[in-house]
Amino acid sequence: MTNVRHRYGFTLVELLVVIAIIGVLIALLLPAVQQAREAARRIQCSNTLKQIGIAVHNYHDVHLALPPGHVIQANDPDWGGATADTDVESWGWGAILLPYIEQAALYEQSGLGRGTLLETVIDPVALTPVASYRCPSDTAPTIGVGRLFSDWAMSNYKASYGHRHRAVQIAPVAAAQTGCFLPIGKPGSYQGSLRLRDVTDGTSNTIAIGEVAWKRGELFHEAAVWAGATRGKGGNVCKDVYAGGRAAINHSNNVSNELCESFSSMHPGGAQFVFADGSVHFLTENIDYVTDGSSNESDVDSSYERLLSRNDNQVVGNY
Template identity: 35%
Template sequence: MPHSSVLMRRHPRAFTLVELLVVIAIIGVLIALLLPAVQQAREAARRSQCINNLKQIGLAAHNHHDTFLKFPAALYNHNNGYAPNNESDQIGPNWAVKLLPFVEQSALYDIFEVNENNANTVDKWQRDVTLPNGQYARAQEIPAYMCPSDAASKTPYSGVGGNWGRGNYAANGGFGSWWNDGESYTPNGYSSSVNSDGCFTVNKGRNMAAVTDGTSNSVLVAEVRIGEVDTDQRGVWAMGVSGSSIVNNFSRGDCHGPNDKNGNSDDVYDCQDFADGTGGCWEGCTNTQAVARSLHPGIVNVVMIDGSVRSVAETIDQPTWAFMHAIRDGVPYQKP
């Protein structure tokens, strides 16, 4: 019967407003649960890339040692010692420039035309680095020198003529005055003074024989964070000063370990505090110290002199952290 068939026909039932809101809420909860896992997976990938970069730098340093029978100097300069602030007449080529041929950047290295250590090395560098080709070369971001976890804007450093590119790795200058050999300091939490020499110093490349504590016990290169404004010279890969491409983790005074949260822990000329509140600097000072830093949660990566990479917890005790940066402190039992 046509009439009854019409009565039995049903229209599709739509979602009610309440049901729609419940579905949306469930989807929101699922996203909230999944997002941290996605972020952790991404950070794990970034951390893995950072570790690979450090392995490449360690291999490059070993190849340099095999070629020249020594590691590169931290930097070359005129006064054979401390380079105050960022004065251009003090700054010559640094370790990161010297390793360019060993990290597949020979073409960039050739632009600088750096010679081995001799009387005119710094003068020639100052000419080449200020010429158009040198300005191009110093502005480059080297993949092997950049940690993907550092989300800071890669704004070039504007000092010393400007247009200096950024990086995230710094040579270990020890835990004292990296520009002086043979100095001794007493780390925070330790009872006696020990030799504080790191693997890198001024105008002189050290060799393996100098590492009497053992190459697996001493840091070669550590992570460093990029300055967040153009006047902050932290993370400038081609500039051989504290915080740019050199760390000397004093483990005394204001500097207490990796990823130090103290607002005065980095003594770097014209630097500014990090916006995320993870530590800052003593502004307006001379370049005397900068601590190893990273944006990896809870750790900082370092490559040891033997080429192995370690993820060091930022809670490491201060004497151990100091001794990891000294190549002949005489207390290797303190090393993890």
């Protein structure tokens, strides 16, 4: 009797079918994995903002006032010069909150509490990354090289100056800035810090701090700087520490000032905000928003503007 040997294996067609099935499975699973990872990053970002909100309240408990948005130091030798707008650096709210986010050593190194000028500690302090000010979904560089102004360690969170268009630049006084953070420093122009009682619309109805992305697609939103601002004298400080109602969330028109002075994020569909009561909310980019882009705009006539304004005396409604 003749023994017949059988060879076992895949035919070429069978192999191609298996490869095709594996490819389909990967195509189906990959988006789910990416969504799960983004969900985890969004939760981490929310927790970070929550800690910032707690830090704001702890600061208020100690100082009986909200932290200033930025501090213009009167002893800066560049005051009064022809290039003062570009040479007067200002500490920002992020630096002021360092002791309340477990960064007391960095705060002590900065000398901020002793009146040390930001310009004298840029290398050791302003170039130091602070993880508590970064959103894990944002892939921005650690140092903002090539940004319009401050090439310092970056942040993804900016303080709200309110609903108005370019409020810090057009009129740096309390009446113009309807947000929770005011600049302090130069007598006669800057009014000083607010208290929670000044948030007359209710702390649960008012945005305090929100996200700003480094880059969305091909559009540079420029993110933020935690230490402060190079151009702390004038309205250009917005580019580093403030954002507001100049444009909608995740604004998509390629106008640099509008992009960097509005809130945005790498989270799909919107951005996260910490409100004045310390709660964190995700606001959709499709939230009701109306603006005419005027520098003198004062009307508060949309849900987003009502959330940005601390004292419009209107009912926010659903958002």
